[in-house]
Amino acid sequence: MKEDSELLFAYSRRGDVESLSALVRRHAVWMQAFLRGLLPTAEDAEDAFQETWVRVVKSAGNYRGGKVKPYLAVVARSAAIDRLRQIGRLVSLDVEDGEGASAAEQLPDESPSPGERFESKATAEDVREAVRALPEGPRQVLLMRIEGELSFKEIASELGVPLGTALTWMRTATLKLKEMLGGSK
Amino acid sequence: MNEYRDIEDFVKGRLEEGVASSPPRLAEIERAAAAESFAHVAEHRSRRRCTVAMLVAASLAIVFSFAILHIDSSPKPENTVACVIDLLRTADGAETLSATATDSESEETAVAEMLLAWQDAPYESAIADL
Numbered sequence: 001m002k003e004d005s006e007l008l009f010a011y012s013r014r015g016d017v018e019s020l021s022a023l024v025r026r027h028a029v030w031m032q033a034f035l036r037g038l039l040p041t042a043e044d045a046e047d048a049f050q051e052t053w054v055r056v057v058k059s060a061g062n063y064r065g066g067k068v069k070p071y072l073a074v075v076a077r078s079a080a081i082d083r084l085r086q087i088g089r090l091v092s093l094d095v096e097d098g099e100g101a102s103a104a105e106q107l108p109d110e111s112p113s114p115g116e117r118f119e120s121k122a123t124a125e126d127v128r129e130a131v132r133a134l135p136e137g138p139r140q141v142l143l144m145r146i147e148g149e150l151s152f153k154e155i156a157s158e159l160g161v162p163l164g165t166a167l168t169w170m171r172t173a174t175l176k177l178k179e180m181l182g183g184s185k
Numbered sequence: 186m187n188e189y190r191d192i193e194d195f196v197k198g199r200l201e202e203g204v205a206s207s208p209p210r211l212a213e214i215e216r217a218a219a220a221e222s223f224a225h226v227a228e229h230r231s232r233r234r235c236t237v238a239m240l241v242a243a244s245l246a247i248v249f250s251f252a253i254l255h256i257d258s259s260p261k262p263e264n265t266v267a268c269v270i271d272l273l274r275t276a277d278g279a280e281t282l283s284a285t286a287t288d289s290e291s292e293e294t295a296v297a298e299m300l301l302a303w304q305d306a307p308y309e310s311a312i313a314d315l
Contacts, residue, residue, distance in 0.1 A: 015222030118191035127199035
């Protein structure tokens with residue numbers, strides 16, 4: 001199986017549209033899940049999905065190698081942010097707006113421990129609802145981490161926040177999801 | 186396994202559950218890709234040509250620099266005269282000078298002619314001419 005970078009190079013250097021289609025198919029599932037977590041409706045997610053790939057296609061000539069999936073996640077997030085702006089649902093990622101470190105510090109100390117196992121009977125729709133209910137910062141960090149597979153350093157850089165804030169937001173997201181989804185054990 | 190990782194895996198699994206594996210609007214994406222592909226290929230070829238041209242130019246510059254260096258390092262006429270005097274002091278100096286003078290076509294002709302004349306002249310008169 002060809003690497004992602006080979007497929008992208010095949011398209012950008014030889015104009016091989018079939019390679020690009022293979023790349024779209026390979027990344028379709030996680031990217032749709034990522035966008036549906038960031039956007040309010042499935043239609044918005046579909047629009048953002050198409051917009052993401054149009055942007056990738058337009059900037060493919062500038063691709064010089066490197067990990068493709070995190071790059072796609074960054075482009076997808078940018079397309080989602082523009083979509084939120086269009087529909088007037090964009091919320092600031094201001095660290096001081098109560099979602100940052102200070103809010104996380106107020107959470108009860110229910111940190112998951114290595115010995116415990118998380119179990120839940122929550123359905124896919126329950127999880128989507130729970131993710132969409134998260135504050136903007138923690139939600140974006142969570143999705144970029146678990147779907148886009150970006151490092152915390154990359155996430156912090158992408159969001160323009162300190163590394164500590166990105167880590168705190170991830171902890172906030174995890175604890176809130178545990179609280180929201182763990183009840184249905 | 187850490188419970189953090191448990192939650193992450195659970196959420197990821199549920200988020201991806203029921204998501205269509207066939208990408209939405211693939212045909213539209215492919216159309217956009219086909220429209221842009223010509224521009225990308227042309228840009229890539231142009232960039233490659235530029236790189237080749239720059240490499241050729243750099244190679245020529247290096248060769249030219251070596252040539253200039255070689256010419257500059259050849260003996261100067263005044264140095265040649267000093268060498269002549271030294272060589273004339275030895276027994277076979279005249280023969281060596283003759284060979285050197287005939288070989289150095291690009292050297293100053295006047296110097297070469299003078300060397301040939303000195304071959305037949307006695308050592309004292311050659312010094313006097315200088």
